[in-house]
Amino acid sequence: MSQTEHLFEKKIEKKFSLKYLLYLPKDYHKKPETKWPIILFLHGIGERGSNLELVKKHGIPKIVEKKEGFPFIAISPQCPLISTWQTMVDELHALLLDAVQRYNIDETRIYLTGLSMGGYGAWHLATAYPDLFAAVVPICGGMVHDDGVEEALKVLKDTPIWIFHGAKDNAVPVKNSKVLYSALKKIGGNVKLTVYPELNHDCWTKTYDNPFGIY
Numbered sequence: 001m002s003q004t005e006h007l008f009e010k011k012i013e014k015k016f017s018l019k020y021l022l023y024l025p026k027d028y029h030k031k032p033e034t035k036w037p038i039i040l041f042l043h044g045i046g047e048r049g050s051n052l053e054l055v056k057k058h059g060i061p062k063i064v065e066k067k068e069g070f071p072f073i074a075i076s077p078q079c080p081l082i083s084t085w086q087t088m089v090d091e092l093h094a095l096l097l098d099a100v101q102r103y104n105i106d107e108t109r110i111y112l113t114g115l116s117m118g119g120y121g122a123w124h125l126a127t128a129y130p131d132l133f134a135a136v137v138p139i140c141g142g143m144v145h146d147d148g149v150e151e152a153l154k155v156l157k158d159t160p161i162w163i164f165h166g167a168k169d170n171a172v173p174v175k176n177s178k179v180l181y182s183a184l185k186k187i188g189g190n191v192k193l194t195v196y197p198e199l200n201h202d203c204w205t206k207t208y209d210n211p212f213g214i215y
Contacts (some may be wrong), residue, residue: 002023002065002121003021003022003023003061003064003065003074003076004021004022004124005019005020005021005022005052006019006020006021006022007019007020007033008020008077008094008095008098010091010094010098012090012091012094014051014131016091018077018080018091018092019050019052019076019077019078020052020075020076020077020078020095021052021055021056021061021074021075021076021077021078021095022073022074022075023060023061023064023073023074023075023076023091024073024074024103025069025070025071025072026068026069028073028104033104033195034083035104035105035106036071036072036073036103036104036105036106036109037060037071037072037073037105037106037109037110037111037134037176038072038073038074038075038096038099038103038105038106038109038110039060039072039073039074039075039108039111039112039113039120040075040076040077040092040096040108040111040112040113041059041060041074041075041076041112041113041114042077042079042085042092042113042115042117042118042119042121042122042125043055043058043059043061043076043078043079043114043115043117043118044058044063044115044116044117044118045084045116045117047078047079048078048079048080048081048109049078049080049081050078050080050081051078052078053079054115055076055078055135058115058204058205058208059076059113059115059204059208060074060076060098060113060118060208061074061094062208063208067142072107072111073099073103075095075096075099077092077095079117079121083123084100084117084120084121085114085117085118085120085122085124085125086117086120086121086123086124086144088121089124089125089128090122091127092121092125093125093128093129095131096110096132096157108134109134110132110133110134111133111134111135111136111137112125112126112133112135112136112137113136113138113139114136114138114139115139115140115141115204116139116140116141116171116172116201116204117141117149118139118141119138119139119140119141119142119172120138120141120142120143120144121127121141122136122137122138122141123136123138123141123142123143123180124143124144126138126156126159126161127143127152127155127156130155130156130159133159135159135160135161135162136156136159136160136161136162136176137161137162137163137164137207138161138163138164138180139163139164139165139203139204139207140164140165140166140169140171140172140177140201140203140204141172141176141177142172142173142179142180143176143178143180149180149183150183150186150187153183153184153187153189154187155182156184156189157187157188157189157190158189158190159189159190159210160190161184161189161190161191161192162191162192162193162194163177163180163181163191163192163193163194164177164193164194164195164203164204164207165177165178165193165194165195165196165203166195166196166198166199166201166202166203167195167196167197167198167199168197168198168199168200169199169200169203170200170201171201172201173182173200174195177193177195180192188214194207
């Protein structure tokens with residue numbers, strides 16, 4: 001089943017709207033009693049705006065356009081041009097809660113991934129709502145934190161996290177991921193780090209192309 005375009009609108013402190021792509025597994029409508037896992041994908045900075053076709057350029061929305069039988073519900077929102085994901089954690093949380101109400105979702109299997117700016121968004125969303133996600137896969141991202149990184153990550157101690165980064169990344173330094181990995185390991189976190197020795201910023205293509213990496 002191909003992805004469909006949707007608009008989510010809600011008022012938190014002020015009204016906001018998020019366009020998003022929705023993918024439903026091919027047997028979704030044939031199995032109305034089945035609860036499906038869901039994956040929330042956060043794109044990078046280059047895909048911001050109002051053209052949802054841009055979101056299909058990388059990652060999960062690119063995969064589901066080509067791969068038949070993808071076993072997750074997938075929601076891929078588009079960040080407004082003047083925003084970043086790490087400043088929209090409450091809006092993303094509201095979008096997910098709305099999805100849980102609308103679709104047959106297994107609330108114990110809500111997964112989160114993102115690349116570059118979306119990697120930052122994944123870290124910030126996960127730390128803001130740590131009980132929501134079954135696992136998190138941040139790719140070439142990092143965190144903007146006012147307090148110590150270990151303090152910020154305490155809430156993710158028991159969340160499975162697999163971090164990916166290119167060693168030669170000249171856009172988001174690999175040090176960002178290493179610092180977060182080390183901080184989680186120090187507190188006994190369930191975390192794994194994969195660093196690609198020869199890759200630059202685009203380490204997401206190899207990561208998402210690996211059938212054992214995400215699903």
